[in-house]
Amino acid sequence: MADRLARFAVLPAAVRLLIAALAGAVGALGQAPFGIWPATLAALAVAMLIHASAYNARQAALMAWGFGIGYFGLALHWIVEPFLVDITRHGWMAPFALILMAGGAALFWALAAYLAARMRPGSALLFGLALVWAEITRSLIFTGFPWALLGHVWIGTDMAQWAAFGGPHLLSLITAISAWSLVLLYRRRWLAGGGLVLALFVAGFALRAPMTEAAEDAPVIRLVQPNAPQHQKWDPAFRQLFMDRMVVMTAAEEVPDLVVWPETAIPSLLNYIEADMQPLADAARGAPLVFGIQRRDDVGRFYNSLVVMDGVGGVHALYDKQHLVPFGEYIPGGAVAERLGLRGLAAQMGGFTPGHAPGPVDLPGIGQAVPLICYEGIFAEEITRGDDPQLLLLITNDAWFGRAAGPYQHLAQARLRAIEQGLPMVRVANTGVSAMIDPWGQIVADLPLGIDGFIDVPLPAPRMETYYVRWGDGPVFGLMTLLTLLCFAVARRNSD
Template identity: 50%
Template structure:
């Protein structure tokens, strides 16, 4: 194997290290291995062009492996959308990898490999925000079930990812032996506060409201099939009727079999089954020519109260960017709703009376750490309704759950999650899964609402302190370069 092929093979390996660190495998030490190997490859790149190719190859390998679930939605209706599946994966992996190619190119062009320590996390922030953003698969998520994840309460996922990169860089960009020693000390320093924080977790209050999270287990290819819809609806009704009665019942995303506007009889049936308990129901509704993916509060009297409309929609899934142009090329949205959905007005709280307020998140909205705030104030808990049947059964549902865990850590709030199929879960304010229903299982869980924590630093400041720190770090790494120019 010549040097160029060996270099490329190592790029692929680095990407696979990152992928294996993510759910469902979750081999978190491989994050450090991936970073260290990537930095070594950057140092060994002979030119800025080779460095950019290196960053792109590592990123393409990582995103192709970790986002393999992206083909699943296109296979629900193979005849209509199946041809798009390979293009979707290749386009997604190759496009996202450009965000990794750029910092590698800049670092090599400047002749300052250390500048990658700021540039790479800044590029990941850009990936999370540019063109509506796609923050799926941030490296911090590999630490979900470790004490390190607790640091996200202070610095968020971008800060935690930057810390991991810096630790991995010590033996590569500095001294090998000293770097390994300092890296281990840094890991201990990072993990100790998290362990202490977990040890001081508050107990759930004895009088905490009981909330029922339902899961009908409807495969996406059967979800809207008229032969199967009654089966899934009966499962939901059975879960709603079960005793003892909770204080609130939650149905997952788009679980109402009718349009909300035309579901009077169905809603009365649900209210009868709930027997006085309010029910939050994922539903589709319309206003004029606009359709919305919504969460509706069904009151005890069978009337619809507050309605929340999903505001951060999935490109190509729920709406078609550049719709006029792309529709001419034979593309369409993956949802069964003709023409896609319209976006709601933004984050807002749902008032649940004695239970408190909840910040609703519908499916994709839970992947955005910077969109957990409402102008109406801080909620009592985060409520995530989702339809993870779109994501298949391998990696997607598990990665989606991990991101929900991080939202709880970052905000210091419990998160309750009702999924159409896997993984329905009760998550405490430290991001720990207290109870759950696995993929492919129908049923419900009754959970006492976990206690919230005090507002976290990240919930108050967001990513601004981390971004400023990264810009400062970038300036510091450039100082020898500027001095040399002078």
């Protein structure tokens, strides 16, 4: 086995980099919509062995960068979709967006490999822990981008329930330890590797999600999915079509307890319709209505907002999106960028301002809801619960993400937020996937991608407050620090 690693180490640098990139692409198969988590573990084990074969820290960093290029290149390939909505204006940016996103994210892994190799050359476990630190860092730095984390490969499995204890970064740590167990088996350290595999297998079944049923008196939520393609959503020739579609679905059948429309469902400013929302109230027939819309304040600033309309057409509650999408909803260094003629892709009026008032919002007859608008649903550590919330309420416009991996990865992260918070989630997307998610992350009912329609679903009851709600990421950061120091201390004397 050592001979094999030695033979790999003497291959031309370009060949080694290509092999690393191919392994990274295989590793990305654990992400939605593929969900092949064993592929991620196997690929990550290969990356650990490649790291162990590196002659020096620079070579280790280069190989990790190649692995990251393959991983993020496949996992984030949907990133080109927003640039294809208005292809004549933005299409030329699409390949650069993917290259820069994959290459930039991979730099975090390269730096992790470099530091691990400097601390202890050849340590597979230390490299795995360093990758988890890299995932934590890219989740937080530069406003954060915790998408396609290593731990996300467990979503949809029983292992995902551990997020209720330690959030997404505990799942990433479990991923790294699982891959290391394969390295131990490869090295014929049967007792250590087999014992670790057995422990992980038991952990995967220890927290199985129960089958859930809503109470008989549970409020019924109507999820309305208009399926407005992004290139038509703001087109004056189609606006009324999609509005009429939502109104008709809202007025159909029996009256629910709450109706929810997606992000920017109404292609107008709240300022223009607030004085007369009676047509919406008539369609809702006394039920409160949640919808997404843009608004402008008194000094001309624009917001991406969520409105709770009461049963008589008044604004009952208002929430402005706080965590905006860089280069999508605003341009960093916006004042300079505006003078250069640049503006966010999603901003119709030149860019948005982040809101300042956190949730929750009150839903008449139901209780408190934690509001999330699109991108905000990927940040586990930023959710503000308030007192005794009954649900997470996420509205989004996933039409930006195309119809391949993006919408499914976004949905998967919504499932993880429900597990972490121990709350059911009402998720309504413009083009799908809209879903009712129970507090164990299970999809109770959904509207598939690319169709228009509505579903009425009873709201599942919340769970008891989870450990992640109480303690956040602190215990995992502490555990990571302890394991890193312990690994470094042991590796000074013995190779793992």
